[in-house]
Amino acid sequence: MxxxxxxxxxxxxxxxxxxxxxxxxxxxxxxxxxxxxxxxxxxxxxxxxxxxxxxxxxxxxxxxxxxxxxxxxxxxxxxxxxxxxxxxxxxxxxxxxxxxxxxxxxxxxxxxxxxxxxxxxxxxxxxxxxxxxxxxxxxxxDPVMLERVLAASIRRLIRMKALEGWRVGSRFLLAIDGTGMHSFNEPHCEECLKTEHTNGTVTYSHKLLVAFLVSQDGFALPVACEFIENAGGIYIKQDCEKKAFHRLERRVRDLFPQTSFWLLLDALYADQNVMRPCFAHGWNFCISFLDTDMTALWKEAQSLLILSPGQRASMTLPNKEGSREVRWINDLDYAGMSLGVIFQIDRDAQGQIIAQFAHLTARPVHRDNVWTVASAARLRWRCENEGFNVLKNGGFALEHVYSRNPTASKCYCHxxxxxxxxxxxxxxxxxxxxxxxxxxxxxxxxxxxxxxxxxxxxxxxxxxxxxxxxxxx
Ligand SMILES: [Zn+2]
Structure with missing residues (x-):
């Protein structure tokens, strides 16, 4: 020993x-x-x-x-x-x-x-x-029975106030993202996602969408997951991350009816059909906003930004590593919804831009909350680092096929x-x-x-x- x-x-x-x-x-x-x-x-x-x-x-x-x-x-x-x-x-x-x-x-x-x-x-x-x-x-x-154990665990942590300080305002930060689990060169089961590549090859895969409760100090607690897969080989359009998001969002709401969330999502989810249920549930969101994905909306946001020169703030980064500037606008109309936008630019000590982000939010951004929103928006990466990276490379071997039986495979995942x-x-x-x-x-x-x-x-x-x-x- x-x-x-x-x-x-x-x-x-x-x-x-x-x-x-x-x-x-x-x-x-x-x-x-x-x-x-x-x-x-x-x-x-x-x-x-x-x-x-x-x-x-x-x-x-x-x-x-x-x-x-x-x-x-x-x-x-x-x-x-x-x-x-x-x-x-x-x-x-x-x-x-x-x-x-x-x-x-x-x-x-x-x-x-x-x-x-x-x-x-x-x-x-x-x-x-x-x-x-x-x-x-x-x-x-039934794999759902195991998902309930995970949800009961999270509810217990909330109830015992172990996660005090994790809320931003009244909401828990929930980062949702998808990842690949298994990939095969030949059909594996009827639920496989089929991808035809330009070189003529075909791969068959299974993907997973996971919701993680994330915190400023490095936690990414899994809350629920959704399997991205086709329905028994009979389908018109294949399943995808966004379809799975809607199933997951409904289940999170049902499993946590008393809890309000602030969703952290990448640009794939910059979509009115994702935003509407969030508004309906009283949740907030920060969704990556790209000029290449939403060109018209981006131009509109830039116009509002010019009209709001005073809506900016800056700070020096720790250890004199440079500076961060934030700018924000509100009342951006998107499909009848009124959105806020926060823009962030990081510069090094020489003033060169080293990173920049823009996020759409469901709630107004103002001078009193702008740094809170800026910080929350960046925490989506927790689901990559403390979430998927640990699950894949930290000993859990998410990509290992623990069972070739589809039901057991889901159970292992839970x-x-x-x-x-x-x-x-x-x-x-x-x-x-x-x-x-x-x-x-x-x-x-x-x-x-x-x-x-x-x-x-x-x-x-x-x-x-x-x-x-x-x-x-
Ligand atoms: Zn399969």
């Missing part, structure tokens, strides 16, 4: 202080000759313990929510409760196993993991199931998003103070979590923290 993990086990059994917020003290390791400066090495936390504490603190009803997923198996033939199998799926993603086979291999020796599963799911578990069992179950359950949410709660919460210093990469972290899950003996009286604060890194 890793030396750091052993050291942490000894320390953590006598202390249940949170690791975030500086309560965990770094360990000093003497190097080299006496008198040489000591290097500071942070304590490696007992990851299994921190995971259990995190889930118990933020999502204490997870066992109930997973238990509500309808199990279509014959009860007489059931060995592993469905909620336990689903949690194993979550752990497969949390440990960055990359495939069911890899997870099955390392859990052969995971003697303590069954107890941990039972602990989190409030039931007796004697052994760890082979993930073929999970695969068989996922082929028969489970992956739940794991992505839990990972952020863990690494920015209990691990926040030490995560970067202890783990060289997400891959390294995933390996350590797997080792810990396999061997950690949790104390019976696991005391819980009153509060877990998120790091602001």
């Amino acid at each position: 890793d030396e750091d993990i052993q050291a942490a086990q000894g320390i953590n059994q006598s202390s249940d202080q949170g690791l975030a917020g500086g309560t965990a003290q770094p360990r000093e390791v003497a190097k080299g000759k006496p008198g040489r400066r000591k290097s500071i090495r942070p304590i490696a936390p007992e990851l299994a313990r921190e995971l259990v504490v995190t889930i118990r603190h933020f999502l204490p009803e997870l066992a109930v929510w997973l238990g509500d997923v309808k199990d279509k198996r014959d009860p007489k033939l059931v060995t592993f409760p469905l909620k336990v199998l689903l949690l194993q799926g979550v752990l497969m993603f949390l440990t960055h196993s990359g495939s069911r086979n890899h997870f099955n291999n390392w859990t052969r020796d995971a003697v303590q993991m069954a107890r941990l599963l039972g602990r989190l799911m409030d039931c007796e578990v004697e052994s760890v199931a082979h993930l073929d069992t999970l695969e068989g179950v996922l082929r028969k359950i 489970i992956m998003l739940l794991a992505h949410l839990i990972q952020q709660l863990l690494i920015r919460g209990r691990l926040g103070a030490v995560f970067e210093a202890v783990f060289k990469s997400f891959r390294h972290y995933g390996q350590k979590l797997a080792q810990s899950l396999a061997s950690c003996i949790l104390p019976l009286d696991l005391s819980m923290p009153g509060q877990i604060r998120f790091s602001t890194a």
Whole structure:
């Protein structure tokens, strides 16, 4: 076992202080000759313990929510409760196993993991199931049931005020974007999107649209997703991101009827049919505005800009890296809707333009809120960096085909998003103070979590923290 993990086990059994917020003290390791400066090495936390504490603190009803997923198996033939199998799926993603086979291999020796599963799911578990069992179950359950678990998790975080400070005005920032999941050179299933290329080749693909709750300090919590796919091989026009957006927007509204959102969207969504439902729901939006996409509207906006010379403000960027100028207009008429527009220009220290953006908004922009709007508009990139990049390259392997069965494949995707949410709660919460210093990469972290899950003996009286604060890194 890793030396750091052993050291942490000894320390953590006598202390249940949170690791975030500086309560965990770094360990000093003497190097080299006496008198040489000591290097500071942070304590490696007992990851299994921190995971259990995190889930118990933020999502204490997870066992109930997973238990509500309808199990279509014959009860007489059931060995592993469905909620336990689903949690194993979550752990497969949390440990960055990359495939069911890899997870099955390392859990052969995971003697303590069954107890941990039972602990989190409030039931007796004697052994760890082979993930073929999970695969068989996922082929028969309704993926929507798993999406409800993700939504319940987000609602719980909002209700417990864990996301206080995330609202801009009264709205949560919701970045929505699409990404590719799988691509094949031959037909894969009847739902595949078909793309004919100019060189005569054809690809068959699956894409995904995800809504992430984003924050200024680097969170991208998945809220819901929509699969972009054709309907059973019978269709006039193929499915696309914008069609999927409407399905997703309606579901987000149904899953979060009490919550108001501020949508952050790229230029693909600069469309009256996207804006109208946002107005109808009382949501705000920032949609990228390009002169090449909406030429007439852009010219109209430029005319209004000339008539509003006083509607501008500027600031110096931190570390004297240059400056940012914002300009804004309101009452831009677009298909009977009155829009605001914010223009941003970044210049380097020599005055050269290094970036410029324009966004359409549903609410008026004025001097008191212009910097808030400018900042919110830029957060759409969180769904690329902290969202899709982590899901694809941070150990979750979004592009891996976890199942060739279409229903199970969707279920894996929902489970992956739940794991992505839990990972952020863990690494920015209990691990926040030490995560970067202890783990060289997400891959390294995933390996350590797997080792810990396999061997950690949790104390019976696991005391819980009153509060877990998120790091602001
Ligand atoms: Zn397919």
